[in-house]
Amino acid sequence: SAVEAPQFVGQDVEVLCADGQSRRYVHLDNTASTPALTEVVREVEEFLPWYSSVHRGTGVKSRRSTEVFESTRDTVAAFVGARPSDQVVLVRNTTEAINVLSGALPAGTRVLGTPVEHHANLLPWRRHDFEMLPFPASADELCASCDQALREAERPFDLVAVTAASNVTGEVWPLARLAQIAHRHGARLFVDAAQLAAHRAIHMAADGIDLLAFSGHKIYAPFGAGALVGDLGALSHSAPFMRGGGAVLMVTADEVIWEVGPERHEAGSPNVVGAVALAAACRALSAVGMDEVARHERVLAAQLRAGLEQTPGLELFGLWSGADIDRVGVATFQLPGYRHPLLAAILSAEHAIGVRNGCFCAHLLMARLLGLTTEELQALSAQFHAGQQPAIPGAVRASIGLGTTSADVDRLVQALGDLADHGPRATYHYEPDHDEY
Numbered sequence: 483s484a485v486e487a488p489q490f491v492g493q494d495v496e497v498l499c500a501d502g503q504s505r506r507y508v509h510l511d512n513t514a515s516t517p518a519l520t521e522v523v524r525e526v527e528e529f530l531p532w533y534s535s536v537h538r539g540t541g542v543k544s545r546r547s548t549e550v551f552e553s554t555r556d557t558v559a560a561f562v563g564a565r566p567s568d569q570v571v572l573v574r575n576t577t578e579a580i581n582v583l584s585g586a587l588p589a590g591t592r593v594l595g596t597p598v599e600h601h602a603n604l605l606p607w608r609r610h611d612f613e614m615l616p617f618p619a620s621a622d623e624l625c626a627s628c629d630q631a632l633r634e635a636e637r638p639f640d641l642v643a644v645t646a647a648s649n650v651t652g653e654v655w656p657l658a659r660l661a662q663i664a665h666r667h668g669a670r671l672f673v674d675a676a677q678l679a680a681h682r683a684i685h686m687a688a689d690g691i692d693l694l695a696f697s698g699h700k701i702y703a704p705f706g707a708g709a710l711v712g713d714l715g716a717l718s719h720s721a722p723f724m725r726g727g728g729a730v731l732m733v734t735a736d737e738v739i740w741e742v743g744p745e746r747h748e749a750g751s752p753n754v755v756g757a758v759a760l761a762a763a764c765r766a767l768s769a770v771g772m773d774e775v776a777r778h779e780r781v782l783a784a785q786l787r788a789g790l791e792q793t794p795g796l797e798l799f800g801l802w803s804g805a806d807i808d809r810v811g812v813a814t815f816q817l818p819g820y821r822h823p824l825l826a827a828i829l830s831a832e833h834a835i836g837v838r839n840g841c842f843c844a845h846l847l848m849a850r851l852l853g854l855t856t857e858e859l860q861a862l863s864a865q866f867h868a869g870q871q872p873a874i875p876g877a878v879r880a881s882i883g884l885g886t887t888s889a890d891v892d893r894l895v896q897a898l899g900d901l902a903d904h905g906p907r908a909t910y911h912y913e914p915d916h917d918e919y
């Protein structure tokens with residue numbers, strides 16, 4: 483049986499399709515953002531009458547808002563299985579969390595990453611002394627190359643920064659093994675859990691994950707909050723992420739004494755509604771049970787994969803192959819005859835199916851999966867430099883979540899099967915307009 487029916491706001495929305503028919507909207511873009519859990523919205527609504535300033539007032543509402551904001555840290559810490567000593571910085575999203583972390587580390591910190599990462603877990607590290615492992619062909623190869631790179635480093639690495647699950651291939655990374663390897667060589671492990679938090683239980687303490695980030699909008703809490711969790715250690719004394727009120731203990735004309743702890747990196751009035759939503763989502767997912775979530779999604783992910791594999795000509799992308807690969811329900815593919823913006827536009831306009839197309843903020847990985855040559859990349863870069871809008875390479879991504887049903891997956895598989903059977907039409911009366919890299 484399925485998970486005890488969690489409800490989502492907007493799960494029965496109908497949209498008008500190009501043929502004039504209304505169809506129930508099928509959201510297969512859970513990797514990008516997830517719909518709001520009804521329970522999350524209920525808790526936000528219950529809180530709103532009490533909404534007031536955080537850390538900045540003595541009124542009852544202000545004190546309640548502060549209490550609720552502060553208690554979110556504990557809820558988040560419990561959700562990811564953090565150690566009692568771990569701290570939680572409340573931020574906007576994973577991107578901000580990684581920027582807080584990378585900005586707080588001393589200049590020249592030695593960071594080891596991979597080319598599989600989302601740009602959020604790649605670009606902030608490039609301001610440090612950053613090196614990348616080769617593309618791994620398996621979890622074992624990833625661990626072996628990580629071990630080798632750390633062992634052979636002339637100057638030891640301080641931090642290993644990896645994804646928990648790829649936002650393009652869905653492959654789940656061996657976090658506990660990577661933590662052991664990092665620690666053996668004196669490095670800490672940072673995990674970008676944006677793509678795991680909604681799908682699997684996270685055990686920071688048990689797995690030895692030192693630092694971790696995730697986003698509320700990917701775990702059914704769409705009110706703009708995310709978290710950086712872990713042994714903040716040096717971060718408590720490093721340069722603050724932003725400068726302003728709330729991050730200081732004392733200011734004089736020529737001195738600033740910064741807060742010690744998470745507040746140091748949370749200048750400005752914080753997003754207390756986002757925090758309420760984030761905590762509500764953590765509790766709601768825990769109430770369902772992350773093992774139950776994973777079980778529900780495994781069935782649908784298998785249905786999606788099997789359907790795609792049976793679609794004539796469809797090419798499904800992945801780095802790892804074999805029967806026993808652990809994946810979250812993300813599938814990235816191409817269908818011959820249909821450029822990715824057209825395929826995504828057809829699925830939307832004719833079938834009311836929401837997917838994503840392009841390169842998914844993972845250009846290094848997509849260049850590899852699509853087999854782009856250096857010359858092709860140079861030609862693209864020249865076009866961007868010249869201010870042109872080139873037709874960009876890419877693929878289509880479908881991704882499932884807790885709100886996905888077997889009927890949703892069927893709708894996509896049917897639509898792709900029809901498109902594969904009939905081939906593209908000569909013209910379409912709507913423009914595929916989403917040609918973003």
Ligand code: PMP
Nearest residue numbers: 575576577600602649676677697
């Ligand atoms: N890392 C991964 C693996 C992601 O999939 C995403 C979002 N697509 C991010 C980081 C960035 O998350 P956000 O946009 O919420 O900052």
